[in-house]
Amino acid sequence: MAERPHNVLGGPLELCSALPLTGFYRTGCCDTGPEDVGNHTVCVCVTAEFLAFSRARGNDLSTPMPMFGFPGLQPGDRWCLCAERWAEALAAGVAPPVRLEATNRRALEVLDLDDLKRHALDPA
Numbered sequence: 001m002a003e004r005p006h007n008v009l010g011g012p013l014e015l016c017s018a019l020p021l022t023g024f025y026r027t028g029c030c031d032t033g034p035e036d037v038g039n040h041t042v043c044v045c046v047t048a049e050f051l052a053f054s055r056a057r058g059n060d061l062s063t064p065m066p067m068f069g070f071p072g073l074q075p076g077d078r079w080c081l082c083a084e085r086w087a088e089a090l091a092a093g094v095a096p097p098v099r100l101e102a103t104n105r106r107a108l109e110v111l112d113l114d115d116l117k118r119h120a121l122d123p124a
Contacts, residue, residue, distance in 0.1 A: 005031055006105045008113055016043035016102040017078035020071050030080040030104045038082040039110060043102035045121055048075045050089055050096040057088065078102075083110035090115060097121045 005013040018028040024040040025031050032041050044050070051062045051073060061079070064072035073079055078099065087110060089095040098119050107116070 005029070007101050008103045008105050008108055008116060009100050010105075011101065013104055014099075014101040016080050016099065020073065020077060020079070022078065022080045024080065026069075030102060030107075032104055032106050039084065039106060040080045041083050041104035041107040042081045042086045042111070042116075043099040044079055044081045044086065044096040045099065046073050046075060046077050046079055047094070047096050049094045051075065053089055053092055053094045054085065057085070059085065083107045087111060090119075095119050 007013045013029055013031070015028045016022050016030050021028055023029050023031055024033075024036040024038070030041045030043050032039060046061065054061050061073045064070060081096070086095060086098075096119075098116050099121050100116060101122075103116065
């Protein structure tokens with residue numbers, strides 16, 4: 001049996017979003033594995049500023065793509081974001097808020113826990 005994933009605080013990884021359904025594996029959790037080269041491990045609450053930033057960086061998350069079952073994100077939606085993209089958004093001053101309990105500990109391979117805590121939805 002595979003080990004249950006943990007969050008950045010050391011507890012069990014919690015659900016990020018079921019509507020829209022998120023996660024690399026579309027489980028609602030920011031699970032990751034060898035196929036996930038983008039490290040989709042950071043559970044965020046997207047903002048209009050972040051969505052505009054992501055679109056400008058070539059990753060349009062707001063336009064629906066029904067052929068892929070993707071409804072498009074609206075400000076306030078939760079989404080499992082690539083750790084590198086969150087780092088880029090942090091450097092640009094538009095990092096979206098993070099749900100620590102739903103952010104996979106593998107995000108710490110790229111990000112600093114203190115940065116994540118400073119942007120937490122619910123401070124730990």
